[in-house]
Amino acid sequence: MKAKVAVLISGAGTNMAALLYAAKAADCPYELVLVASNVPGAAGLAIAKAEGIATWAHSHKGLDRDAFDALVDEQLRAAGAEFVALAGYMRILSDDFVARWAGRMLNIHPSLLPRYKGLNTHAQAIGAGDSHGGCSVHVVTPALDDGPVLAQTPVAIAPGDDAESLARRVQFAEHQLYPATLAAFVMRERSPDWLRDRVRELAMALPEADEVTSHGMPCFGIAKGKKFAYFTEDHHGDGKIALLVKISGADEQAALIEMDAERYYRPAYFGDGWVGIRLDLGDTDWDAIGEWLRKSWLAVAPKKLAGLMGVAEEF
Known part of the structure; x- marks a missing residue:
């Protein structure tokens, strides 16, 4: 396209x-x-x-x-x-x-x-x-x-x-x-390297974020804690470049896919608690991606750390 x-x-x-x-x-x-x-x-x-x-x-x-x-x-x-x-x-x-x-x-x-x-x-x-x-x-x-x-x-x-x-x-x-x-x-904006760098910049700006490789993909989590995002490039041959983030469950996943089936999808082997967001369509809203990463981070952050972010955002 x-x-x-x-x-x-x-x-x-x-x-x-x-x-x-x-x-x-x-x-x-x-x-x-x-x-x-x-x-x-x-x-x-x-x-x-x-x-x-x-x-x-x-x-x-x-x-x-x-x-x-x-x-x-x-x-x-x-x-x-x-x-x-x-x-x-x-x-x-x-x-x-x-x-x-x-x-x-x-x-x-x-x-x-x-x-x-x-x-x-x-x-x-x-x-x-x-x-x-x-x-x-x-x-x-x-x-x-x-x-x-x-x-x-x-x-x-x-x-x-x-x-x-x-x-x-x-x-x-x-x-x-x-x-x-x-x-x-x-x-x-369709280049894997450029897209990966943008995701990395946004993810690593979150408190205590770290990056490892998991399942052959760059994976972002809270240091010594749970993972909140993955960057995927042709994962299992799906031909997509995407960000995987945590969501509330099957209902939210289904609603997102129904709203925009080209952009959102159910990532293979990740279950209902995750959604894939295509980054290779050429019209990515990076402010929205930043917000998705923040919400996904909050979903796995310890309460004390999440509370500190809330206090920081008030200022």
């Missing part, structure tokens, strides 16, 4: 087109489900329409930033987008919009960040006497061009280069860098 990506543009959409054509490869892990713009006449919209991609456009003029971003967010969610790629989107995003897509929105910027945030990046690189300009793909955070950098491509500044000639070559680099970086980014 391919990750669903929406792209936001304001103009020609050349980076959007690079993402779109990369997505045509059978082994590309993402697909474009929407191209949206704050400029109804943006040329990139016509490219997307011609290629059969859903489009949406609405001018931001006359709307405050929060109101416009709420409209965009509504369209992204209606399209089923799991990730957002900014591709020449010339709008500063509201903090609320960024928070809604935290960890799921990327941007490509025409400089080697953290150098030259904002505009006129090529002229600044040439004016500073740099040997290279380039481009960066980063995770979007509220601060402009300030999120974690995922990948960069340096582009040599040749003798006689001006901002325009350098920009043309950097654009070639952008079209190579963005699709590859986006593909790697959407795949990480």
